[in-house]
Amino acid sequence: MKFKPYLIYLTGLLLAAACQQKPAQEAKRPNILFIMSDDHAYQAISAYGSKLISTPNIDRLAKEGMLFTNACVTNSICAPSRATILTGKHNHINGKIDNLMPFDTTQVTFPQIFQANGYQTAMFGKLHFGNNPKGVDDFMILPGQGYYLNPDFNTPEGDTTIMGYVTDVITDLTLNWLQDGRDEDKPFMMMYMHKAPHRPWWPRADKFAEFTKKRFPEPATLFDDYENRGTAAKTAEMNLLTHMMYSHDSKIRPELLEQMGDKASPKVEEFENGFYGPYGRATDEQKALYDPILDSINNWFEQNWPTLSQEEKMKWKYQRYMQDYLGCISSVDDNVGRVLDYLDESGLAENTIVVYTSDQGFYLGEHGWFDKRFIYDESFKTPLMVRWPEKVKAGTVENEMVQNLDFAQTLLQAAGINPPEDMQGESLMPLLTGNKEQWDRDAVYYHYYEYPSVHMVKRHYGIVTKEYKLAHFYYDVDEWELYDRLNDPQELNNVYNDPDYAGVVAELKTKLADLRKQYKDSPELDQKYIDIYKSMQVEKGNDFW
Structure with a gap:
């Protein structure tokens, strides 16, 4: 009995020590920054050997981490891909088989699991389904597809509009949260998700002016005739010449098309407000920046289009497509650089896993196409880079077959959290940490x-x-x-x-x-x-x- 006070005292010391150690142990859990752009083709990243554009800031993640050359998706379309990423399950399980079908809201998402395990969670940008993401402490989400100019956002407090260019705005929100919104005593799991470069590809005005002056190499298969393919390739409706829209995509004013009539002979169905939907959101000051470039494009079209051959029209549409698409990419790269610079300057980079990916691949004129959907590589493959200082060897290139199905389990395991048994992916940790002998997948399902x-x-x-x-x-x-x-x-x-x-x-x-x-x-x-x-x-x- 005479030892009881000592034991009580000792127990108190141990409990106090444990409480004092908890914040230090918590701080060692890695932060997660998950960056995703919409429809960003790997062919438009210079780390993948792109001949179209230089992306020095995104490339930093490959130089300082791991670049995956065989990363792919389970279903090459936006909302289903995001559902797979969030749940770690194929779409026939999570219910989001396409952009129309509802998501099974009983499914547990990986942000919920991070939140339940002491992480502060946030999401800024484009989710593309649902306006109240589960497991997210702070969010500002574009409703639906969102707008390039002066975008609206859904927030926990209600809807709001923020003036500016969407890629800059989403980055501002992300940086503001990293600087002032987070609890520094907790690790964070942040999802920083760009709308760009999704159709209709409206670059910021300065990028619009810059990129309309550029000319880009044509893909070898621009004029593919699908001779040795099946019915699906022959009947798909995403050909640049016959299905890309003049107003919505190529920025030809509807009034000019109507005025030219048969001379324009576009024979392409246009979306209602395809041009004025984006342009109409611009302020007078913003329009003053866009109008000179738009006038130049439209004047050229009026003067030259009626006399062009079909081949010349295809080439023109390809150039217009690349000018706008890559102009959007350039802003994404600039803004990713802003966030990476902040991580470096603040010291957060040392203990932050940074992932860069897209929700799928995209056609940049290959096979004469734009869009995605197919199991063919340009659509099926997606960019993936992971930087994790002291864990992932800098400059590593990995060619194993990995999928967006794997992201949830990978991030959870990296944070020391056991993933649910019903997740269907495989953690990439063996590949990231140099233990490739533990990786046994040889095929993926689509x-x-x-x-x-x-x-x-x-x-x-x-x-x-x-x-x-x-x-x-x-x-x-x-x-x-x-x-x-x-x-x-x-x-x-x-x-x-x-x-x-x-x-x-x-x-x-x-x-x-x-x-x-x-x-x-x-x-x-x-x-x-x-x-x-x-x-x-x-x-x-x-x-x-």
Whole structure:
């Protein structure tokens, strides 16, 4: 009994020491900065060898961390990709199979898990579905697609409009929170998500002036005739010449098109307010900056368009597309640089994991296309760079097959949080930390659903390895395609019926069936979603993306 006071005293000392150590231990948990741009093609990042643009600030993450060359998505379309990222599950599980179908709100998202484990969470920019993200302490989110100029935001306190260019505004919000909004005693998980470079590609006025003076190299497949491909490639509606819109996309004023009539002969269906939707939000001062460039584009179009050949028109549309798209990218790169500079200057960089990615790939004229949706590489592959000082070796290039399905589990494990067992991805930690022998994935699964709808890319699912890609197009067709990724990197020749590849086809079909079973996908689910889609009476041409 005489030892009891001493034991009480000792216990008190231990508890006090534990309490004193907790903040220090908490501080060691890494911060997370997840940066995502919308429709940012890997071909438009100089770290991936782009011949179109220099992106020195985004490239910093590759130079100081790891660049993934075989990162890809499970479904190449915006809202479904974001649902996969947030839940770590395929879309047939989280319900968000396309931009129209509702998200299953009973699903747990990784921000919720971070929040429950002591992280302060925030989200600024474009979410693209839902205005009240779960598990996020602070947020300002663009409603729907959002606007490039003077954007509106949904916030916990209500809706607001902020004057300025959207990429700058989202970055200002992010920096303000990092500087003044966060609790410095807690680790943070911040999602910094750009609208750009999503269609309709309105650059900031100074970038608009700069990039309209530039000319860009054409992709080798700009005039692809899809000769050795299936029905899906031949019938997709995303050709630059025949489907890219003159007012909405190329910035031709509707009045000029009407005035030119048959001389313009665009024969392209335009969105209502396709031009004035973005331009109409500009103030008089902003319009004064845009008008000289717009006038120059429109004057040239009026004087030259009627006499151009089809080939010349295609080339002009490609240049106009790249000028605007890459002008938007340039602002993204500048603003990513602002945030990385702040992390460095504030000392946060040392203990912050920075991820840069996109919600999918994008066509920059390859195969004559814009947009995404296909399992083909430009659409299927996505940029991914991860910087984590002292953990990820600087300048590492990784070619393993990784997916947006893996992001949630990776970030949770990096923070020392056990991910839920029902997540379907694989943590990238073995790759990030140099323990590649622990990585055992050799194939990924893909499934695209949104058909019939805008761009008319047929439903398909498939399996992709480093060497091959096997896809099954279904719904109103029953066609298979196989591509040799190493010998045919542009995916110009479907070798599914080539006898030399019969063994590959058989092996991949078996693996594909196994993946479908592993991820709990099935022909019955395919039919279920077809039936639901039909019951919703989706009409071709609705702006679901």
